[in-house]
Amino acid sequence: MGDESEARRASERGGAGLVRLGGAGVLVSIFVHAVVNWALKEFPSPSLSEAQLDAYMTDQLDTWAIVHGARAVAVVGMVLFAAGLFERTSCRSDAARGWGVVGLLGTAMLATNLMITNGLETLGYLGIDLLRQNQELFWLLRNVTRTLFTTELTSWVLVFVGFSVAGWLSRSMPRWLVLLGCASAVGAMVSVVFIVDTLGSGWTAAVAPVTGFAGMIWFGSLGVLMLIQGRK
Numbered sequence: 607m608g609d610e611s612e613a614r615r616a617s618e619r620g621g622a623g624l625v626r627l628g629g630a631g632v633l634v635s636i637f638v639h640a641v642v643n644w645a646l647k648e649f650p651s652p653s654l655s656e657a658q659l660d661a662y663m664t665d666q667l668d669t670w671a672i673v674h675g676a677r678a679v680a681v682v683g684m685v686l687f688a689a690g691l692f693e694r695t696s697c698r699s700d701a702a703r704g705w706g707v708v709g710l711l712g713t714a715m716l717a718t719n720l721m722i723t724n725g726l727e728t729l730g731y732l733g734i735d736l737l738r739q740n741q742e743l744f745w746l747l748r749n750v751t752r753t754l755f756t757t758e759l760t761s762w763v764l765v766f767v768g769f770s771v772a773g774w775l776s777r778s779m780p781r782w783l784v785l786l787g788c789a790s791a792v793g794a795m796v797s798v799v800f801i802v803d804t805l806g807s808g809w810t811a812a813v814a815p816v817t818g819f820a821g822m823i824w825f826g827s828l829g830v831l832m833l834i835q836g837r838k
Contacts, residue, residue, distance in 0.1 A: 625693050628690015628691055635683035639680055639822075647666070659744065688769075690832055698777065705775065709764065709772060723751050759817065762791070771784075
């Protein structure tokens with residue numbers, strides 16, 4: 607009996623550790639995302655001339671090397687976050703487990719998409735001389751990565767809906783976070799369904815940034831909650 611109790615306590619401590627690790631992981635991911643996309647990387651304007659684009663590629667070369675390595679850290683943090691959030695929700699409610707699996711599958715899609723996008727941009731970095739000679743190829747790769755980023759929102763839908771419903775069923779997530787997650791899922795779905803308008807600066811072009819900002823609040827708030835509370 608004593609051995610069973612000790613094993614149960616060890617399991618609970620391990621689960622709490624995973625939850626806190628996941629909370630720290632997503633906070634690191636958000637930090638990396640902010641530094642990479644808002645501070646380090648400068649996205650090229652389609653109106654650049656050939657000379658300006660050549661200067662852009664020369665100026666951004668060292669930054670690209672840092673960016674593409676740092677993104678791997680963000681992906682690892684997201685996977686740890688999903689594992690920790692699944693542990694937090696599923697340990698409280700069997701009914702939440704299925705929805706948690708939906709969130710896990712969405713995270714797998716998200717991580718795969720991010721790595722493919724990062725790989726294509728790394729390919730551009732390695733073939734920078736070729737891109738200088740054929741700038742149409744540069745813009746083609748740029749548009750491919752933009753499309754992949756937008757379709758990434760499909761995986762956000764699964765992450766938001768899966769984990770938000772799991773958090774509601776298990777009562778492990780504040781109601782406002784459940785509502786924010788579901789609202790963000792709707793915004794992400796609208797951006798993807800009308801992807802042509804989203805990429806072409808149509809009426810849904812403003813939806814994706816708003817959804818992204820709301821998503822960052824959702825991820826960050828959950829990260830802090832998981833880091834502080836663990837499995838509680």
